[in-house]
Amino acid sequence: MGLLEIRVFGDPVLRQAALEVRDFDGALARLAEDMALTMREAGGVGLAANQVGVLRRLFTFDDPGDDDHDPSAGAVVNPVLLDASEDSELVDEGCLSFPGLFYPVERQLEVVVRHQDLRGEEHETTLHGFGARIWLHEMDHLNGVLFIDHLARHDRREAMRIMRERDLDPRDVPGVAPAIGG
Ligand code: ZN
Secondary structure: OOOOOOOOOOOHHHHOOOEOOOOOOHHHHHHHHHHHHHHHHOOOOEEEHHHHOOOEOEEEEOOOOOOOOOHHHOEEEEEEEEEEOOOEEEEEEEEOOEEEEEEEEEEEOEEEEEEEOOOOOEEEEEEEHHHHHHHHHHHHHHOOOOHHHHOOHHHHHHHHHHHHHHHHOOOOOOOOOOOOOO
16 A cells, blocks of 8 residues: 555646456556555545546545545445536635645535445445535546636636746745645
């Protein structure tokens, strides 16, 4: 088990679409384990494989608000969005690939997702509120879509400017990871 390097905005892998997982083997389970460890260590609640440089349709998540959360359910493979509510809400959101930045993002309140687990078994999961937000954010990553793509134009411009400036002066990165980062 080990920590993986989280790619930040500017890394082209974040703009690529991940490929379907076909092999449900030990390597996949180890990758998911390392991703979950990396996610928690960084203080995030979601992490997509693209963010550690692997173009596979896999993400890990942690929903702190979910009490009867099955600990083995923290990895989602080959997710497909089946349905989404018309109701949505605008809530501040962050991303581990944009450390320390938070902007309001409009997301649907309820979604239904078909997906597989690490053994390849199929599931259909309904998520509400914060859980739905995390899964939508991570599914976007698997399609090369980033949370800045959902922002109001001035927020998006500011986020990109801050990330570009950090690229020139990497010391200007907050040491504390976001609590709602994905
Ligand atoms: Zn993210």
